[in-house]
Amino acid sequence: xxxxxxxxxxxxxxxxxxxxxxxxxxxxxxxxxxxxxxxxxxxxxxxxxxxxxxxxxxxxxxxxxxxxxxxxxxxxxxxxxxxxxxxxxxxxxxxxxxxxxxxxxxxxxxxxxxxxxxxxxxxxxxxxxxxxxxxxxxxxxxxxxxxxxxxxxxxxxxxxxxxxxxxxxxxxxxxxxxxxxxxxxxxxxxxxxxxxxxxxxxxxxxxxxxxxxxxxxxxxxxxxxxxxxxxxxxxxxxxxxxxxxxxxxxxxxxxxxxxxxxxxxxxxxxxxxxxxxxxxxxxxxxxxxxxxxxxxxxxxxxxxxxxxxxxxxxxxxxxxxxxxxxxxxxxxxxxxxxxxxxxxxxxxxxxxxxxxxxxxxxxxxxxxxxxxxxxxxxxxxxxxxxxxxxxxxxxx
Ligand SMILES: *Cc1c(COP(=O)(O)O)cnc(C)c1O
Numbered sequence: 104x105x106x107x108x109x110x111x112x113x114x115x116x117x118x119x120x121x122x123x124x125x126x127x128x129x130x131x132x133x134x135x136x137x138x139x140x141x142x143x144x145x146x147x148x149x150x151x152x153x154x155x156x157x158x159x160x161x162x163x164x165x166x167x168x169x170x171x172x173x174x175x176x177x178x179x180x181x182x183x184x185x186x187x188x189x190x191x192x193x194x195x196x197x198x199x200x201x202x203x204x205x206x207x208x209x210x211x212x213x214x215x216x217x218x219x220x221x222x223x224x225x226x227x228x229x230x231x232x233x234x235x236x237x238x239x240x241x242x243x244x245x246x247x248x249x250x251x252x253x254x255x256x257x258x259x260x261x262x263x264x265x266x267x268x269x270x271x272x273x274x275x276x277x278x279x280x281x282x283x284x285x286x287x288x289x290x291x292x293x294x295x296x297x298x299x300x301x302x303x304x305x306x307x308x309x310x311x312x313x314x315x316x317x318x319x320x321x322x323x324x325x326x327x328x329x330x331x332x333x334x335x336x337x338x339x340x341x342x343x344x345x346x347x348x349x350x351x352x353x354x355x356x357x358x359x360x361x362x363x364x365x366x367x368x369x370x371x372x373x374x375x376x377x378x379x380x381x382x383x384x385x386x387x388x389x390x391x392x393x394x395x396x397x398x399x400x401x402x403x404x405x406x407x408x409x410x411x412x413x414x415x416x417x418x419x420x421x422x423x424x425x426x427x428x429x430x431x432x433x434x435x436x437x438x439x440x441x442x443x444x445x446x447x448x449x450x451x452x453x454x455x456x457x458x459x460x461x462x463x464x465x466x467x468x469x470x471x472x473x474x475x476x477x478x479x480x481x482x483x484x485x486x487x488x489x490x491x492x493x494x495x496x497x498x499x
Pocket of ligand 1: 212213214215216218239241282286311312313314341342343344352353
């Protein structure tokens with residue numbers, strides 16, 4: 104059997120490679136941070152991590168994790184409801200709820216699991232899920248696991264959303280689902296309008312704050328802060344794997360009955376391991392830090408504003424962004440790959456994205472800004488972009 108299957112896999116892999124879509128991993132041999140070393144020995148500046156607050160190598164979090172490792176051991180060897188809950192997990196859940204102004208929180212091993220396990224326990228074939236077309240893969244998978252009727256509107260298109268809501272009036276319950284920040288453009292979902300339409304057509308709202316938590320809003324509380332909707336959204340999901348230290352872990356936070364039902368019925372929660380004590384402890388230390396100071400959010404916002412302004416001044420076409428994601432538009436797929444390659448030679452690590460990850464003729468380089476970047480890092484990146492941009496005829 105395997106011989107046939109093997110040749111089928113080999114052919115398919117070759118096709119992926121020939122289409123230029125084969126994903127090779129670069130190997131980093133330093134901690135994750137702004138200035139990293141890769142296994143070729145080269146030192147590069149990292150502009151493609153989700154390390155928005157620069158916390159991936161933060162000493163306070165490392166110390167908290169080490170302390171928990173000594174005091175609470177390495178792993179839980181259990182799911183939460185059997186014997187996998189320490190006080191640290193409960194504390195972290197409360198701190199997440201305090202951060203978002205919600206009633207309760209449930210932890211998962213990742214946000215992929217949070218999204219995978221949120222729909223099926225709550226909604227049935229009598230209900231409607233209305234989803235933005237650009238929502239994250241984990242939302243799409245989660246919706247697939249649920250029997251509710253599906254509606255889809257194109258990215259942030261409020262006319263289409265309204266149309267879906269009208270059509271969904273026959274269903275028992277309705278939930279509108281959206282990413283907080285869409286990761287390819289960096290645009291924030293129009294949560295104010297979504298919420299208003301939800302009120303008008305009697306629906307609930309779920310926001311995935313994975314790219315927005317810690318980033319969007321003056322104090323990084325996410326899209327509900329930006330749109331003055333704190334406490335008004337029924338379901339928020341998010342990750343501890345991006346701005347919040349970047350280790351592992353996800354959560355759903357919101358109305359307490361929803362969270363209670365998820366604890367009873369959500370399959371990735373019931374049938375998958377508890378996060379390690381050190382991750383929970385570092386998470387607690389991280390949210391304590393967020394409650395104490397706004398320094399990192401302020402620095403991130405200053406850095407992003409500076410980078411975008413300088414890149415525009417240099418002549419680059421930058422997608423309007425309200426997050427720390429900055430899409431440098433090149434439109435041409437090959438050019439995006441060439442430019443990323445040449446930037447790496449200059450010591451700037453960025454990634455070019457093209458079809459099918461973004462629409463045809465919308466190729467770009469996605470730059471992710473961090474509070475871990477110093478002004479000199481940003482200046483070096485801007486100078487490299489300008490040099491290579493001129494070389495390749497992208498700017499004059
Ligand atoms: C990254 C991301 C996820 C997955 O988070 P993990 O914790 O890494 O599984 C889910 N949703 C969105 C919108 C994301 O950007």
